[in-house]
Amino acid sequence: MSIIQRFYKHVSQTPEKIAVICDEQTLSYRELSDQVALLSEGLSDLGCKRGDHVAVLLPNGVEFAVVMLAAANMGIVLVPNNMTLGTEALQRSMQAADVKHAIIWHALIPDLKGLFEQILSEDALLVSVGGESPGTHAYASLIKTSIEKNPLQSRRSTEEQPYILTMTSGSTGDPKPIVLSQETKLLRAQAAIGLYNITSEDLTLIATPM
Structure with missing residues (x-):
């Protein structure tokens, strides 16, 4: 079962349960899935397709969570970067990762x-x-379409598909890409759940950069 299939299972079972809390914003599983569906459709309509490498430079926030779930839904590969990277380092990273699009x-x-x-x-x-x-598409406009026309549907992404492409530091040469599949991320999450005895009633604080 892929990441988006697992997410949609929770949406179906507990649509009104709180999924994300960020500052003053709270989203239920249904509300979060609505935004994921809209972003997926918006990116697809603009030409982003399965397998594309997409650079991400974002602070922690609801938008980051929506982008990650939309990527899992669409089968695109996210290339997250440190927002404090200098232009030269960012250029090396994006070129090594063969980035095609960017969410900034x-x-x-x-x-x-x-x-x-x-x-x-x-x-x-x-x-x-x-x-x-100027010259960009506003994230906010991509998630303002009618929700009724955009039900969340899994696009048959699989656990084996590349999901996150992270880069080595490049301290001894050019940065090199490391590919993480959806399966890898799921196994890490399951390991954390077991290690910390996390249950469906717990709230988990994200205290590191996403």
Whole structure:
């Protein structure tokens, strides 16, 4: 069972249960699944497809969770990067990961516009999160379509599919990609559940960068 299939199982069983709390925002499983469905459809309509490598530069937040679940749903590969990386290091990372599209915190876009123009193709999709930015598609606009037209449906992504592409530090040379499958992430989650005796009644604090 893939990540999105497991998520949708919870949505079906406990749609009104709280799934995410961030600052003053609280989303139920149903509300979270609605946003995942809308983002999946929005990205697909704009040309993002299964297997595409998508760079992510975002702070912790609900949007990050939605992006990760949409990626699992669509079968795209996320390439998360440290938001504090310098332009040169980010360029090496994105080139080594063969990034095709990017989902970026809006405040970073002006400083990275030249980098995107240099290493991404003309048909690359840039999504601005947290605010609008010229030449990009606003994340907020992608999740404003009618929910009724966008039920969450698994796109048959599997546990074996590449899911996260992380980079080595490159301290002894160019950074090299490390591919993590959905199965790897699920096994890590299951190990943590067993180690800390986590139950469905617990609240789990995310205290590290996502």
